Amino acid sequence: MIIKPKVRGFICTNAHPKGCAANVQAQIEYTQAQGKIENGPKNVLVVGASTGYGLASRIVAAFGCGAKTLGLFFEKPGTERKTGTAGFYNVAAFQQAAEKAGLWSKNMNGDAFSHEAKSKAIDVIKAEMGKIDLVVYSLASPRRQDPDSGEVYSSVLKPVGQAYTSKNLNTDTLKITETTLDAASDEEIAQTIKVMGGEDWELWMNALAEADVLAEGCKTVAYTYLGEKITWPIYGKATIGKAKEDLDRAATAIASAHSEKNISANVAVLKAVVTQASSAIPIMPLYLSALFKVMKANGTQEGCIEQLNRLFTECLYSDSPRLDDANRFRVDEKELSPEVQAGVEALWGEITEENLLEISDFKGYQQEFLGLFGFGVDGVDYEEDVDPNVALALVE
Ligand SMILES: NC(=O)c1ccc[n+]([C@@H]2O[C@H](COP(=O)([O-])OP(=O)(O)OC[C@H]3O[C@@H](n4cnc5c(N)ncnc54)[C@H](O)[C@@H]3O)[C@@H](O)[C@H]2O)c1
Numbered sequence: 001m002i003i004k005p006k007v008r009g010f011i012c013t014n015a016h017p018k019g020c021a022a023n024v025q026a027q028i029e030y031t032q033a034q035g036k037i038e039n040g041p042k043n044v045l046v047v048g049a050s051t052g053y054g055l056a057s058r059i060v061a062a063f064g065c066g067a068k069t070l071g072l073f074f075e076k077p078g079t080e081r082k083t084g085t086a087g088f089y090n091v092a093a094f095q096q097a098a099e100k101a102g103l104w105s106k107n108m109n110g111d112a113f114s115h116e117a118k119s120k121a122i123d124v125i126k127a128e129m130g131k132i133d134l135v136v137y138s139l140a141s142p143r144r145q146d147p148d149s150g151e152v153y154s155s156v157l158k159p160v161g162q163a164y165t166s167k168n169l170n171t172d173t174l175k176i177t178e179t180t181l182d183a184a185s186d187e188e189i190a191q192t193i194k195v196m197g198g199e200d201w202e203l204w205m206n207a208l209a210e211a212d213v214l215a216e217g218c219k220t221v222a223y224t225y226l227g228e229k230i231t232w233p234i235y236g237k238a239t240i241g242k243a244k245e246d247l248d249r250a251a252t253a254i255a256s257a258h259s260e261k262n263i264s265a266n267v268a269v270l271k272a273v274v275t276q277a278s279s280a281i282p283i284m285p286l287y288l289s290a291l292f293k294v295m296k297a298n299g300t301q302e303g304c305i306e307q308l309n310r311l312f313t314e315c316l317y318s319d320s321p322r323l324d325d326a327n328r329f330r331v332d333e334k335e336l337s338p339e340v341q342a343g344v345e346a347l348w349g350e351i352t353e354e355n356l357l358e359i360s361d362f363k364g365y366q367q368e369f370l371g372l373f374g375f376g377v378d379g380v381d382y383e384e385d386v387d388p389n390v391a392l393a394l395v396e
Pocket residue numbers: 047048049050051052053054072073074075087110111112113138139140141223224225269270271272273274275276277278
């Protein structure tokens with residue numbers, strides 16, 4: 001099959017297996033070029049391991065530290081007539097590279113919020129891994145089914161307290177319009193916390209501890225974004241920000257519930273990058289286009305893999321981790337530097353439909369967006385007939 005991108009709004013409904021594989025390979029090579037990470041983890045569980053920050057976490061754990069990794073995700077395989085999701089192809093490429101490098105690695109495709117996923121993971125850990133010394137929690141999901149009540153909760157991306165009007169870019173038509181987002185109701189805030197807050201992270205850690213598969217001194221980390229003035233009304237101080245505040249509560253609860261094992265739990269604050277999750281957030285594509293312009297100009301631009309290498313070496317496995325007063329690891333310091341934020345604010349005020357391509361890095365944004373699905377990747381022949389049905393062994 002010849003595979004060309006099918007973009008619908010903020011998602012691309014297909015993916016290119018070879019482009020995804022090339023992306024994964026580039027992240028592996030970047031990590032290897034940084035050199036081996038001393039005192040890194042040996043047995044790692046990554047929840048949300050197929051794309052974005054979770055995939056990069058797994059690559060650093062495996063190829064930077066030599067760890068065994070168990071990855072969980074929610075993806076679709078390809079068939080003869082339909083492509084699989086990008087995450088499925090990413091994991092298939094990761095698995096091939098891990099095998100080639102002699103690194104143990106196994107994969108589970110399913111609903112991480114379920115009890116079943118937790119007990120399956122525990123079985124694999126017990127049978128094949130040894131005790132876990134790092135749990136990465138990197139889920140981004142619009143929905144969560146409560147594993148006990150069966151109730152399904154949905155997250156919303158809305159401001160809290162009052163409606164918010166801002167310029168917003170339609171990434172299909174390249175039209176910039178004023179968009180007003182209504183304030184979330186209390187029910188919507190509560191549902192978003194149920195989905196993207198810390199409850200499931202705690203359930204994972206409790207299940208792993210109860211099954212006695214956590215090593216003494218095991219670390220666990222969950223990811224958040226804080227941002228600054230431009231994004232606060234739709235992220236930091238909005239429904240998703242409320243859910244992310246709940247991660248801080250969960251981190252404290254996890255550490256205190258498992259203090260006998262000396263478990264450390266931290267939220268890590270990462271920079272804004274293009275992922276399937278972030279491209280769905282209103283305002284973000286325009287913010288990212290401005291941010292990339294400024295960060296590329298001053299030489300500080302980073303993607304998932306650069307961020308994750310620094311999270312491991314400068315925070316998780318450093319004797320002097322960069323922590324804020326809420327005990328969060330900070331890897332977003334370059335994005336939040338006063339110079340970068342001032343540059344973005346200035347650009348934000350100036351961007352119009354007419355000058356979008358000229359003064360912002362929308363081209364860079366768009367390239368990274370297509371790249372998420374394996375399109376526009378250097379060295380890939382998009383005229384080649386490729387088989388969308390890529391093999392990947394999964395834990396049954
Ligand atoms: N993208 C950003 O700019 C940014 C910045 C800072 C922090 N973060 C945070 O990083 C974390 C990961 O986000 P991302 O941007 O890498 O997202 P992403 O969409 O690239 O990855 C989400 C992952 O979760 C998995 N997943 C979703 N629902 C699942 C389910 N029910 N069961 C199993 N797996 C499931 C997906 O398969 C995928 O592996 C999120 O907590 C996000 O808030 C993102």
